[in-house]
Amino acid sequence: MKILNNKTAISAMILAAFMLVSCDENLDTPPISDGIAQNSYQTGDQLEAALTGVYESFQGNDYYVWDHVLFSDVRSDNSYAGGDNPQIFQIENLAVDVNNDRVYNAWSAIYNAIAKANVVLEQTPNVQRLLTEERREQILGEAHFLRAYHFFTLARLFGGVPLVLESVKSADPGAVRVSRSTEEETYAQIIADLQIAVQKLPDTYGNDSSVNKARATKGAAYALLAKAYAQQPIPNWGEVANYANLVINSPAGYTLQGSFAELFDGSHYNNNESILEVQYLGGNEGTWGPQMQLPQSASGDTWRKFNTPSHDLVNAFDAEGDNVRKNASILFENAPWSDEFWGNANGSSVPFAYKWKNAGGWNSSDHVYLMRLADIILLKAEALNNGGQPGAAADEVDKIRLRVNLPVLDATVRGSQELMKAAILKERRLELALEAHRWDDLVRNNVAVETMNSVQEIDLRTNTQVNYNMQEFKVFLPIPQRELNRNPNLVQNQGYN
Structure with a gap:
């Protein structure tokens, strides 16, 4: 069964609308009806529809359609804002205001997706009709993966965030105003969810690639574990290499696409390099990005x-x-x-x-690639280099370079951890440009401040150099002011007023 882009997506959205409040409210007020949230799920088909609604968050959520590029490529040295939107100019200029609507929309939409995942996690153990035990375990694995993915997105944007791990059940605002967890606690929850997911998810759901690339699999969970262990405040490079290897050697058979251009020509989606991608069909199920x-x-x-x-x-x-x-x-x-x-x-x-x-x-x-193999191979290279193996790291980078007819790295680079670090960062930039990876790469390598303050860009209107005035606190976005007003238990990120 295909989870994304089928007719059940519409019914799932309608069902979710009745069951869940919007994220504008989900930290502050209870659902319209506790009875609906607690008693709606009686059959496997209803669970499948609700799970489809969680996946639909990738398609209908502005963040994954568009804003992920703004907060990574436009915020970095890869892109300018373009257009005419003052709030996107804030992102480009590294001067994001606490009232920026793009930031608020990202926070709200991602928490809405988490709320949907929480309902599936809570209701799945109770459903007995038209549901096998094998499928029950898979649904739980998918929901744990999806919740982890969205918390990972929040952690990369904001640092530590409120860990909302259950649906709203109380009319008391004090019971739903969740305090911020630390960044370390947030990553611990992401990893915990993913470790549950890998125990429950299959390598594939059969032979249909449009299903296997649309849904959470064991390989997708391994890939996200590698990324989480790398991006957390103190990376665990041993675990990064471990989980990257599990992706590379997965029975799902991930391999690099023979031609880089084919990845983006519109005719080769759901290829062997893809680990997880958002499935747009066009028309009523298309993307405006x-x-x-x-x-x-x-x-x-x-x-x-x-x-x-x-x-x-x-x-x-x-x-x-x-x-x-x-x-x-x-x-x-x-x-x-x-x-x-x-x-x-x-x-x-x-x-x-x-x-x-x-x-x-x-x-x-x-389609939008959420994760693909080249990213994981380069992340493995990063782990090997940080583990004191620049030569082995170079071997991984060379796999990516040879595909695009570039020479292998020379002996000088292969013998130096520092040169290898720069080579990997450059390779990731060229390989993953405009796919919403650059900002995280700069942050993870502790070079965001120096990189952005070294950029030489001339505004032709005034013939003056742009000053990004990058400071360490700008690594994270501000907590939206509207969320601070709604939830007095939240604390703003340092450096923002």
């Missing part, structure tokens, strides 16, 4: 687009002679507007983000 980025030739409209690749990113591709990944990731076209970085006159040649190539009039069928 590509329309925000693609030029007139692909989108059919002339308004100024967002997520404009930076000079720094283009120069990085050119310095490496990496034409394969550059041409698959970026498209230059003359724009019918002026651009403050690429040409302060209409008709200037401007680069456009090009990893999603089919706009579809706001209903694109382009």
